[in-house]
Amino acid sequence: MGAAPARDTLDDVAAAPPRRRGGGRGRTVAVVVAVAAVAAAAAVYATGTFDDGAPQQTASALPPATAQIKRETLRDTREEDGTLGYGPTTTAASRQQGTVTWLPDSGQQVSRGESLYRIDARPVTLMYGTTPAYRRLAPGMEGRDVEQLERNLKALGYDGFTVDDEYTDGTADAVLDWQDDRNLPETGVVELGQVVFAPDKVRVETLETEVGQPTAPGQKVLTYTGTEKVVTVQLDSEDQRMAREGAKVTVTLPDGKDVKGEVTETATVIVPGDGQNAEPETKVESLIELSGAGKETRGLDQAAVDVTFTASQRKDVLTVPIAALVALREGGFGLQVVEGSATRYVAVETGLFTEGRVEVSGEGLSEGMTVGMPQ
Known part of the structure; x- marks a missing residue:
């Protein structure tokens, strides 16, 4: 069982019968993903209780699809447009x-x-x-x-x-x-x-x-x-946490190759707004030094690149698809664990949501267990 994650607060989800949560990929923060997934859920009713003596559902109640609980590292990432060049003039x-x-x-x-x-x-x-x-x-x-x-x-x-x-x-x-x-x-x-x-x-x-x-x-x-090739990225001011000095990033070059980089400088800049009467915007401009990318960037004096920032990560945790979560009648969330021809519900705590998966912890959960999924 993985280390207990920080629990997401979803107090705005009203009490209701258990509902399977829909999920999708996105680059929004965890709570936004979670709320959107709950809003799109389809109803599934959980019968019985959670203790070991509870009656289990029969094979006729098996879910239409299943997934396995994985143990992995989850990363909260954001992808931004950047420019490969030689830095500020x-x-x-x-x-x-x-x-x-x-x-x-x-x-x-x-x-x-x-x-x-x-x-x-x-x-x-x-x-x-x-x-x-x-x-x-x-x-x-x-x-x-x-x-x-x-x-x-x-x-x-x-x-x-x-x-x-x-x-x-x-x-x-x-x-x-x-x-x-x-x-x-x-x-x-x-x-x-x-x-x-x-x-x-x-x-x-x-x-x-x-x-x-x-x-x-x-x-x-x-x-x-300067004479060294660097990547310049402008972020919204509220995303400054992503680009702290020393942060490790991944830069995707025009040919699709990924190279590692590190944020070496961060400064606040004022950029003109879009349109004649638009207000200027405050941006965070970061310079990223590439690691051992001389061969990959040879011949590229200037190019558009994608930069992937990692805001946070959870190492060696149990994860399931977001859509596997069930909103329980008693409150909170659970998983429908499939064991042969029967199923049972296990209450879980959720942690980081990212890239269609969610960190979970709960009594008796382990890597490789099978959980129900919506059709």
Whole structure:
């Protein structure tokens, strides 16, 4: 006998003669499935009592169909539409006045220390970090952006300074060497617009200007994404429980293959409503990292996918088809157990409802027993 499940509350079902419950597949929560099944039930009367000395029904009262009690793991799942791609896009805007003299190709990857684009033949260099460049950096300045710059200089092979939040003379000397290598004016000061910070290497998504075009501070140059393929899903705000960080999911690719994934980021976003006067909607946007799906996703820069979330699961429990449940005259639910040419009713407690089956527990129930089913 399985562990006693949490009992569903169905107080709105009025007392009535035992009724077989109809059931169907769906992706609604358990209680909704249960109530819908009861509403569609066909009447079946249970005679006798539940103790061992109760008279049993004869073969003439055998149900028209039967099913077996199974022991399995039930999962409460929900399937949502997702998009396979490279994740959210970020816009790189110019911070300088000048002329665009070089741009990367769309789809090209750019790593730390490499040029993201060029203005007046001078490179705008990609470095790694989460704090955006927002000011010029010079000796005597302090802050997280200073430490971020120094960490990148160290990773690129420059030394003579301590990686901390202070821009010292040692930092300035390293910057001079870096500027010499990058064909930039050797000032020891990092001007705003010489560096773009991103969390990791990037993939150029779109070009927002052309070589030879003038540019000015604030003008879009290009957009970029991460380099790893991820799945983006938007859920209704009430379904946020499905997409908690670390949650395991299954992603179905366009060719029907399933790959495993994990929710790595979740954020609340506002999306425009459908229609001219529709109110904006609050959605939960989740990023899903795929596990070992390089071969399966090769050649798919962007594709529609299905994502299956698991809200809860019950391991190693007894289950029956939802339609096997009987609403008892005494209240609650039961099963019509078939034993040879006779039947008897057993009261049960119900747990998780999902995919046409329900978790049950009750006195004397065991895996492999036969229960009655409607025609």
